[in-house]
Amino acid sequence: MNRKTLVLPAVAGLLAPLLAACGGSEDARAITVGTTDQFIVTEDAPAPLDPAYAYDTGAWNILRQTVQTLLHVPRGGGEPVPEAAQTCGFSDKASESYRCTLRSGLTFADGTPITAEDVKFSIERVLKIKSDNGTAALLSNIDTIETQGTDGIVFHLKTPDATFPYKLSTPVAGILSKDKYAADKLRDGFDVDGSGPYTMKVEHEGDKATRFVFTKNPAYKGDITLRNDKVELRPFADSDAMGAALEHDDIDMMARSLSQKQIKDLTETPKEKIRVTEVPGLEIRYLGFNTEAPSVEQKAVRQAMAAVVDRGALVNLVYGPTAEPLYSLIPSSITGHATPFFDEYGEPDPARAAKILKDAGVKTPVKVTLNYTTDHYGAETAKEFEALKNQLVASELFDAKVQGAEWSTFRTAQKRGDYAVYGLGWFPDYPDPDNYIAPFLDSGNFLNTPYVNETVREKLIPRSRRQADRNAASPVYAQIQKIIAKDVPVLPLWQGKQYVAARDDLNGVEYALNTSSDLLLWELGRGTA
Template identity: 25%
Template sequence: MTGRTARGLAATTLAAALIASAAACSKPAEGGASAGGDPASSVVVGIATEPESLSPLLGYGKDGNSKIFDGLLAHDAGMKLKPALAAALPEVSPDGLTYTYKLRPGVTFSDGRPFTAADVVFTYRTILDPKTNNASRTELDALAGVEARGTDTVVFTLKYPYAPFAERTVLPIAPQHIAGRQDVNSGEFTTKPVGTGPYLLTGWSKGEKLAFKANPRYWGGEPAVKKFTMAVIKDDDVRATRLRSGELDAAVLPPNLAEGFAEDKGRLGAPPSGSWGIYAATSFDYRNVTLPTHNPVTGDLAVRQALDIAVDRKAMVDSLLEGSGKPAYGPVPTDSPWFTAGTERTHDPVKARKILDDAGWKPGEDGIRVKDGVRAAFPLWYTSGDKIRQDHALAFASDAKKAGIEVRTQAGTWEVIEPRMKTDAVLAGGGSPADPDFDQYLLLHSSLAGDGFNNMARYADPAVDRALDQGRRSGDPAVRKAAYDTVQRELVRNPGYVFLTHIDHLYVVNDRWDGPSTQVEPHDHGLGTGPWWNVETWKPEK
């Protein structure tokens, strides 16, 4: 759950000052057109967020595409699994409890040491160790054990037939000979990693950039893009400005800013090739509002039900996203085969007001409802810089006010927001396309209530817990579909979050490269996603 950013209207002057300051003070990223880099072999991309750690043992790159590392498997352009460090897809036992991987021969880490089965065993066992600070450990709940058979074979044994287990083996593999000699949570490996991937980290200036160079030992062949830099620019407007100035070759942008680049062909300030490539990626990435059960207002079921139908999702897609997305009624997009038909919520402010009336929330003199001396008002936090989140927060507050609920939008850093999440609402995001278990369990299971950014609303519903457990533990597709149908129907009855939109990610790329493309993307759209998901295969356009 990263990159939740927005600006309040009251901060307009401050935002303008920050933009000017960033443009004046930030060093040009390595390799950009204005930075003197070789345009034939250097790429600089603008991203909104950066990880806290670069160690896969702590969760970095767990969904693949980490650039520094490889998993046993990887995703192709169509999100189908393909071999990476494994020589082939796994052999699965008839009972679904054993997965056997043969490893690709001749692979070395970037320091020249050989990659073996011992590194795979080390990686998974370390992640499963309770002493390791990996917030995603529960994603490997099905794993009973992992062992090496010689140097080239790894066998995973499961507790139960976990249907999407192979998807979990895109997780990057760490070198035992380096990471195993350090403190897993604080050692140098967390910021100076060594992997088998197509790139080597050459520098990380926190809050500014991550710089990479091509790995000459890469098993897939040394990339044509020799320098690859990710410039961390949290503010959308600053990112767009630096892209247009030539400091960046590509960037993720919200729809209103990306649209401007689509009209730039032939204009002053357009890239040397005369045009920009605009890439749209459909995604499972949703925006939602947490409704903390420990807040006296949002903890009331009637308030949650009313807010769930008071919001105008279609208007948000049309006006905030300019059509680049779709209404969200839960974590599953409406065009997914996992979506449960009939769980769409119609925008109905009249019914929302009736729900509140019937529950005893009566309008006060100022129009804001009151029940038992409690005013129907609560804060909604978001972080600064992301226009999409700003717009969603303000639109949600506007719709809520029409029902008689006051939502006070407030901006802050995650250091400010996180301690308040137990009682204060947050404009959040999430979503994973690989399997419904990947996102829904972390988001909704009561056992993870208050566990960092897992289950931020501290939602607890026994029927949802049972369905999530069944969906996770069954290998029968029909049983799993029924389980996730139950989850989606329960979210209509007992919303713990108001889901607003699923967002199509938009990227602008200097149109001088042959190779950029997009995949169906998760919530995270920074280091591992975007048109640079396959940057190691790019070639200069001839």
């Protein structure tokens, strides 16, 4: 059904002045955004939207609309600024003590006052639950939390950490109500309650969410300015279905994830009343390894794969101009970027890979299975992994095959260690080199990897965090990246660009998706404003 037949009479009168300015009563309908992210409750992941568990872009895009944090990254990027807080800052030169004062009159959406105790409860809850999703690792450097009156809170850190304000701006540090969330267990299902700019209702069919409806929270007090009163987020099975909905005016915008073909078609042959916008992006894709799995436990096998993979050919075949080869975990636009994998292995060289394997006494061909998720990163993922398999097989050093699984199954199996080789993407929690290193190599990491390098974990990561001037940390990140290139616990492949497509009566599109792929739905509006 075309959404233009849907009217919201209850709010039409309230919006009349705005509608007159923006061009007609039709603007009263909710803005609808499409996504290919899937939201499923499973036995292994019964609480996909609990801040103590959620650690993927799709889930965080729900939480950012509904759960408030002490700080947030402002439009256009930069250092975090106060959101639920009135003020925040380090109270010592060593970056070990961080103090915030809450805004006056802050309440949850149901009207319950928010105090410093609620902040303390919420963050201690994450650390106590310590889910296997790696979420708690972002806050694991907190030693103690001290409240000062009803509105003051001090975080005492174990070691200096100049990146701590960024971590407080992520949904893992969302402020929750003791009445809605238990202190020692996850909240199952899709319900989310907080003090963010919107309240949320979810529609679902069985264990799968089919629509999220965000309505302006009248109790909200914070740094965000809402340009709409209601937004819907609608999951689609794939980018083609999402694109058809946009073309038929059933949705206003599609964000995550457009296929390479859609981007090409919309750019070269624009459709009437639809425009495509490129926005800055910091996504990376990589292969991860279970370094205890028999097929890849020998470092030589992983090094040989690094010497064989042709990133340029992969990108050209599958992604075209929407991606570029990556020779580091840290993308080119982030401080600390280098090219350690190119420096170590150079251009793809099967002869060199063969020597690496021979010198290590590894019999060839090495049997490997490349595991990928079929429904989380876009339509091209299957083609990408088929291309990777073909490159490995063509070297005559590997007997490779591919295996796909839905995200709900894939992620659980990956964390459990079922896969020797697997493909993942990373959208940064915050735009700092630390967030391209610690989630893969620090304790309690996102990958749940058995790989441990004590020098990186105990010395280099803490040293990098002492630098308030992040440019000054670059030499430390260069050391870390050289170690990664030699040990190959992960193999970076490419970094991508971001695109959104929207109806031409929607504005604010260029601000609605930031470099970390966070959806900022409050930026969207109708008309020419």
